Amino acid sequence: MLALKVDSKQVVGVTLGLVLGLTLALILGSISPAGFRGILDSLVWVYTNPVPHVFTLTLLSPIACAAVGLTVAYRAGFITVGSEGQILLGAIVTLWLVEYSGLNLNPQVAIPISILLGGFTGALLGLIVGVLRVYFNVNEILASLMLNYVILYVSNHLASGPWRVGPFAITRSVGEEYRLGPLVMVFVAVVLAFLCWFLLTRSSLGLAIKVYGRAPRVAETYGLNPKAIVLSVALLSGFTSGVGGALMMLGFQHSLSPMSVSPGYGYMGVLVSWLSSNNPLVVLPASWFFSSILVLGRSLQASGLPIGYVLAVQAVIVLSVMIARRLSGRWW
């Protein structure tokens, strides 16, 4: 009844993919200044020491929030990559609310409002892409990618212009009283994951989304509404990414500057969604894994390894898993 079940072949495929990906990563790393030994040490540290676990949980939520919404969008065949821009927009409006709006809300009010506001502005951004796709037949990949750049430059402009404080291009920081700990952030991501899972498995809309994603012609023939399906997944995926952006700002980013913008949490969400077979519940462990690799990368940076290495490792793992899954006979 639920398309969200795990079959053993798939588990084998994913495991193989992870092993292959990590092996390739170690080989890649061993020709770097850190050397094989350096990588191995960092690996052990990341997964055994409690300190990096806190970092991992902190970085997890924007990735997970973006990814859970994307699972729904991808099941409808709506291949947006707009989560990057939506996260950033969510972060911008959150910073505006707590530092630049002049409202001076108390934290109990400001935190939930900024999370919702981040979600709604992200949804609005998603809606633009959805409308372009539905009414103007514009490819959603291109439209969402371009919008990511628009938001990036808006953020850079704010940081170096109107919101600048001091001599450097950086904005004010989120006040201490508004900052969030990792547990609250993870909790929000878990709630969103369960909501998306519920939508996909229990609601009529979820069923329509799956039918349309598998065979648009079937959906259209039997009276499901393709426009409504695409617009709702565009809104939903924008919403969860926007929430992720608010969490990012309140949780660890705290300010905007052209230097410190997201290292691609939105794009990681895209990878995590595919890695999880577009299953919102599998997204949670998968984003934990991605986040841990990110922390691993930060520790390796100390040994002289560029951050690009981390991104390469993530890509290698996702590709290996997707290939392994294909070879084991299932796409998702």
Added chain:
Amino acid sequence: MDTFLSIRGVRVVYPGGIIANDDVSLDVRRGEILALLGENGAGKTTLIKVIAGLVKPSSGELVLDGVRFKPSSYRDALRNGVYMVPQMPRFFDGLTVFEDILLTLRTAGRGISGRDLRRKVNELAGRLGFKVDLDSYCWSLSMGEKQRVELLKALLLDSKLLMLDEPTTHMASHEFRLLREMLRGLASEGKSIIFVTHKVREALDIADRIAVMRKGRVVGVFKGEEVDEDILIKYMFGESNGPAGLALETYKSLQSPAGKPILEVLDLWVRGAYGQIAVKGVTMVVGRSEIVGVAGLAGNGQRELFEAIIGLRKPARGRIILDGEDVTDRSPAHRVRKGLAIIPEERLGWGLAPGLSVVENVAFSLLPVNSTIGGFLVDWRKARGVAEEVVAMTNVKIPSLDASVDSLSGGNMQRLMVARELYKKPKLIIAMNPTGGLDLQTARLVKSMIVASSRSSAALIISEDLEELLEVSDRIYVMSSGVVKGVFEKPFNVDAIARAMAG
């Protein structure tokens, strides 16, 4: 004239057990035009694909020019002088004609310099009596021009055997005459030509000999001058002995006489996928508890008609009235809610959603019309109950409601899809080739399900299978080239229907 190609006992079985060629033996002589005539699904294309190395026969052999010929691939056949022009010649749209020709020659292992090619093309085109602009892009060519370029390629490759699959499908009549002259010229130079067609007149017009195929077999070979249209039509469609299914007759006798119209199609014009006008002023009526058949060879506008009625294709002109309401401009969703049951010709990907389970495939289609299985949320417990009832209607054991529909056999998919649609208690059933590719038993069940259900509703069945329509219909419209060529009431005059079908 001596034999150039000899086909001996070729048998082709497609996956799913469909026998496309059944012990076909045929000789093709040097320097002749042989027409391969038959209705859709008679096995003509499969036979020439065997010769072109695209399909491997499960038994039988080919002898080409006295030597045993077993093409391992299309390229292999090309190198042995066999050239096939498919029904829709495929070109690389982004290349120029010159580049495309060069590519084909290289594929066949013919190295030729660009300058030589230009010289040769101009020489050949002059001989065939047409001009070709080598530097125009392939996408700009009409179908007729593409056919001509294909002929050029065949000549450049020195092909001894040329096979054309329904070359006139997208051709104007003056283009056909041009083609005929060219083919005659080629035959007189000693080349053998196989001309595949379903149009009787075309075959008579062009061929030295005509081989008629029906249901995978060659049922007769005639000299062009010794045969006439009537004989060929008889061989194409077989001698019909009238309706066969006795069980169905009892269903029919229970039916009440036709009541008020459920579906009215008024002067409908519809454009096809290439912008051509595919349906030209069709008018038809389906009354309550009536079964109306639409006969015709495939590609004569039936698919466009079907898509227009269910709302997937916007008509250019005309009205569609469903149960008294003009639905011409209404969405497919509205028509479904008004009580339309839709049985499209493709199961997976049009009737059923691949990758989803049996119960999901039942639920999504019933949700808009059956509020008991859910509103905003799906009541999966009730949905499973309904799915069980639907599965029970199919008369087969479907292993699990949670199994993906992909795992069902073609016959079981069809049973499931038909049962689901009829479970809706529709006002109108619209079906396209509902028994296409099914085994006898499943075909019978599907037919009797539709007939039984149409007692309390109405049915429009568009089918390529004339015998099936003769068996179940109260009235038959015959479509050819997008036009209704005739309306036939019971008792049916089979000869007249076949003649109308052949255009």
